[in-house]
Amino acid sequence: MQALKSAQTRARLIDATIRVLVRSGYSRTTTPQVASEAGLSRGAMLHHFDNGVSLIKATIMHLHERRLRAFRRAAERSAQDQGAMVRTYWKQIQKPAFIAFHELAVAARTNSDLATVLMPLQVEFRQRYNQLAVQLYPEWQAEPGTFALAMAVSQATMEGMAVNLLTGAMDASLVEPVLQSLENQLHALRPALPGDQCA
């Protein structure tokens, strides 16, 4: 029973970390902030995570798991409705989890402690991403290069758009047209079928 309670408290701390990351950004995310947000004393918090970096690392791994699960759900849903992949991923990207993950990814660029945790997860995500998608869309299997391209274009466009929205670099009214355009592009990239040369 004490193991369960411990796990619950750890989860509470990680959730609090995500909220603080979204609200205050990485640079203002401090251990007192997280402890307060979780409704715990700082002393209790340091009992579950030896130091602040340890908490951030755990948060990174937690967000990674969530991202994998979210992508799996998105893939399953879009297996039924062929064109739903773009919309489903776009919905995922707008949740707080993505904002927090982006904050950590940016921080990891200049923090080797975080980078050693985050970089392998990024590689793993790409692998699973492609692996699952290929088995869901067998018509792509003949052209793995084109498939990887389609995935990269989707990821770069949607995540770039999400970041640009957050930083005011893009007008919100353009979101829908860009998504539509991306869907058209993905359609054009699909392996040629009989009578499909012209849009």
Next chain:
Amino acid sequence: MQALKSAQTRARLIDATIRVLVRSGYSRTTTPQVASEAGLSRGAMLHHFDNGVSLIKATIMHLHERRLRAFRRAAERSAQDQGAMVRTYWKQIQKPAFIAFHELAVAARTNSDLATVLMPLQVEFRQRYNQLAVQLYPEWQAEPGTFALAMAVSQATMEGMAVNLLTGAMDASLVEPVLQSLENQLHALRPALPGDQCA
């Protein structure tokens, strides 16, 4: 003469700030770091900028000016070589200035001091961006909506790809194919000319 020296010192401090932002990230960019990087004492630095936020604000404005100049050059070059816009912007995006600007843009999301400076500049950039591009590519003027879409797609895709490269979310071998695909997409978006329905 003292005004010139003062301006030079200010420029040195701003350049130092950019280097520190690239090397250490926003969260570890401190006034002692910047002063040391600029080869000045902290006291001297605070003589030119009242406080740390003031220095960051000046850096934001400086990067904004550079971004406008860079875009202007890119536009002029791509006016001669029609398809060079993508490549030229991609080159710009990989420079340290973009990394520093991105760090500041992410920080501005949760820092109202920076946001009040950055947000209006983002709006101004979008306006000038479209303004200049429209006059360079007159064939788009009939379809301003499609043109804004093309710009948004380009910006989101390339900046998203740049960020994903920095954070390890994308494999570097996919850069070239994505750029190629983006060029194709832009070509497809161009106003229909006689005998241009099919790729």
Next chain:
DNA sequence: TAAAAAGCGGTCATGAATGTCTTTTTTTGT
């Protein structure tokens, strides 16, 4: 039931960044 372990709260000293202030040095103008 006693002992051990874990959850939790609180206190402490340390280190570092910040902004203000004062002092020294250099430059400028008369």
Next chain:
DNA sequence: ACAAAAAAAGACATTCATGACCGCTTTTTA
């Protein structure tokens, strides 16, 4: 050459995040 102004350097107190340590309470276990 000298006095005023500006640049540069340094000193200072304050604030705050951090990690370590100690004590209390509850739960598990022997």
